[in-house]
Amino acid sequence: MLGDSAGSLVDSLTLRSIALPPNRVLVSEGEVGVGLFRIARGWAYRYRTSANGCRQIIDFLLPGEIIGLQAALLGAIEHSVRSLTTLSASALDAKLFGVAFRSEPDLAVRLARHVAAEASRVDELLTVIGCCDAVERLAFLMISLYRRQSGRGKIDPLDCPFPLRRQHMADALGLTGAHINRTLNRLRADDIAVIHDHHLSIRDFPRLAALAGTAVP
Amino acid sequence: MLGDSAGSLVDSLTLRSIALPPNRVLVSEGEVGVGLFRIARGWAYRYRTSANGCRQIIDFLLPGEIIGLQAALLGAIEHSVRSLTTLSASALDAKLFGVAFRSEPDLAVRLARHVAAEASRVDELLTVIGCCDAVERLAFLMISLYRRQSGRGKIDPLDCPFPLRRQHMADALGLTGAHINRTLNRLRADDIAVIHDHHLSIRDFPRLAALAGTAVP
DNA sequence: CGTGGGCTTGATAGTCCTCAAGTCGGGTGG
DNA sequence: CCACCCGACTTGAGGACTATCAAGCCCACG
Numbered sequence: 001m002l003g004d005s006a007g008s009l010v011d012s013l014t015l016r017s018i019a020l021p022p023n024r025v026l027v028s029e030g031e032v033g034v035g036l037f038r039i040a041r042g043w044a045y046r047y048r049t050s051a052n053g054c055r056q057i058i059d060f061l062l063p064g065e066i067i068g069l070q071a072a073l074l075g076a077i078e079h080s081v082r083s084l085t086t087l088s089a090s091a092l093d094a095k096l097f098g099v100a101f102r103s104e105p106d107l108a109v110r111l112a113r114h115v116a117a118e119a120s121r122v123d124e125l126l127t128v129i130g131c132c133d134a135v136e137r138l139a140f141l142m143i144s145l146y147r148r149q150s151g152r153g154k155i156d157p158l159d160c161p162f163p164l165r166r167q168h169m170a171d172a173l174g175l176t177g178a179h180i181n182r183t184l185n186r187l188r189a190d191d192i193a194v195i196h197d198h199h200l201s202i203r204d205f206p207r208l209a210a211l212a213g214t215a216v217p
Numbered sequence: 218m219l220g221d222s223a224g225s226l227v228d229s230l231t232l233r234s235i236a237l238p239p240n241r242v243l244v245s246e247g248e249v250g251v252g253l254f255r256i257a258r259g260w261a262y263r264y265r266t267s268a269n270g271c272r273q274i275i276d277f278l279l280p281g282e283i284i285g286l287q288a289a290l291l292g293a294i295e296h297s298v299r300s301l302t303t304l305s306a307s308a309l310d311a312k313l314f315g316v317a318f319r320s321e322p323d324l325a326v327r328l329a330r331h332v333a334a335e336a337s338r339v340d341e342l343l344t345v346i347g348c349c350d351a352v353e354r355l356a357f358l359m360i361s362l363y364r365r366q367s368g369r370g371k372i373d374p375l376d377c378p379f380p381l382r383r384q385h386m387a388d389a390l391g392l393t394g395a396h397i398n399r400t401l402n403r404l405r406a407d408d409i410a411v412i413h414d415h416h417l418s419i420r421d422f423p424r425l426a427a428l429a430g431t432a433v434p
Numbered sequence: 435c436g437t438g439g440g441c442t443t444g445a446t447a448g449t450c451c452t453c454a455a456g457t458c459g460g461g462t463g464g
Numbered sequence: 465c466c467a468c469c470c471g472a473c474t475t476g477a478g479g480a481c482t483a484t485c486a487a488g489c490c491c492a493c494g
Contacts, residue, residue: 130273
């Protein structure tokens with residue numbers, strides 16, 4: 001997500017590498033010394049826990065992306081982050097900000113753009129949850145994660161890794177695991193898309209895209 | 218929302234002032250020459266239209282806040298903005314960014330923080346819509362808009378302007394106008410909060426805050 | 435081989451939507 | 465000044481979608 005030229009500076013601020021098994025906490029809501037990481041391999045997700053105990057997944061984080069930017073800017077952190085798969089990441093020095101904003105305006109712009117792009121994705125998810133039914137929500141999640149992976153090249157056409165459990169999809173889309181299951185069944189019965197063995201196979205891209213409410217490109 | 222020292226630079230980049238009646242478009246989804254505004258008086262809101270024609274209000278924008286930051290950072294704009302009330306705002310020069318990020322790191326940080334704060338509000342709204350029922354959603358919206366106004370001082374305790382129509386609340390919370398109405402009735406019957414004549418009166422702050430899932434401070 | 439977690443499925447119930455009719459108030463034109 | 469009209473609000477009845485709860489299944493793992 002960050003361009004090449006930024007890589008060198010980011011690399012120079014790398015403190016240490018970490019490796020995590022799936023489902024471990026990276027950052028916990030309310031922490032003060034906020035962590036800043038860059039994902040090398042694996043997926044993570046960002047979530048909040050509502051007062052009634054229910055979890056809302058806000059965004060998924062893929063390799064190359066940065067964890068904790070929003071938190072570092074705001075000082076306090078309002079969400080938690082967990083590994084979704086086995087994860088390896090590098091911890092970055094928080095003074096990346098001081099450096100970036102003072103002496104590297106291009107990197108600063110890039111970081112700000114990263115925050116804005118993340119925000120735009122959340123806007124989109126909010127719109128889908130607020131406006132769409134279960135089939136459309138699931139279609140959106142599939143198309144969205146498929147595109148984010150294909151954007152980084154080397155993706156089999158119409159097939160990509162999809163490491164989410166039923167419960168992750170449910171918590172991301174404001175549904176229950178049971179209903180996710182029924183909805184997946186419908187998508188499979190209609191021969192639109194199938195999730196099997198942690199892989200997504202898109203059988204009918206145009207129809208899936210139409211359900212997701214996105215253009216076909 | 219921006220500190221005083223930033224004001225001078227922001228002011229120096231003011232191009233012209235505009236005034237709008239309620240319910241007018243400021244920025245339209247998909248535009249290229251993106252506008253950047255700072256609200257002087259009145260409220261606006263930011264929304265997206267989903268493929269099925271339904272509208273999702275993503276955030277409300279109050280006096281002092283900046284419209285179009287996310288859009289300016291990303292180049293393309295993914296949402297629309299409308300005036301909620303009579304609105305006056307100043308248009309800012311888009312080269313604010315070039316200037317800010319190159320020669321005014323403090324302002325750059327502040328702008329980035331503004332984007333992050335907006336993003337955090339959207340995260341929160343997403344969590345509420347994904348996890349909570351109608352009463353809790355409405356309570357959240359009330360507390361949230363009450364706090365944003367009281368944060369800027371001079372607010373009658375437990376009473377504040379609330380210029381939203383039923384349909385605005387519905388579109389912000391993923392409900393329908395009819396159900397908003399029934400839910401408002403319940404909050405009034407339980408003597409928790411009342412909306413009357415575009416004003417919100419909080420009758421029982423602790424219970425409203427509990428429903429909203431926020432601490433009482 | 436037992437155990438636990440994730441997945442699957444059914445029956446039932448609740449929340450919220452849809453649609454439609456009726457009310458109210460403010461603005462406009464005669 | 466009054467009649468009219470339109471938009472916003474209100475309320476009811478019925479139905480759709482999704483949640484809840486519970487049970488059974490399967491596989492990986494100890």
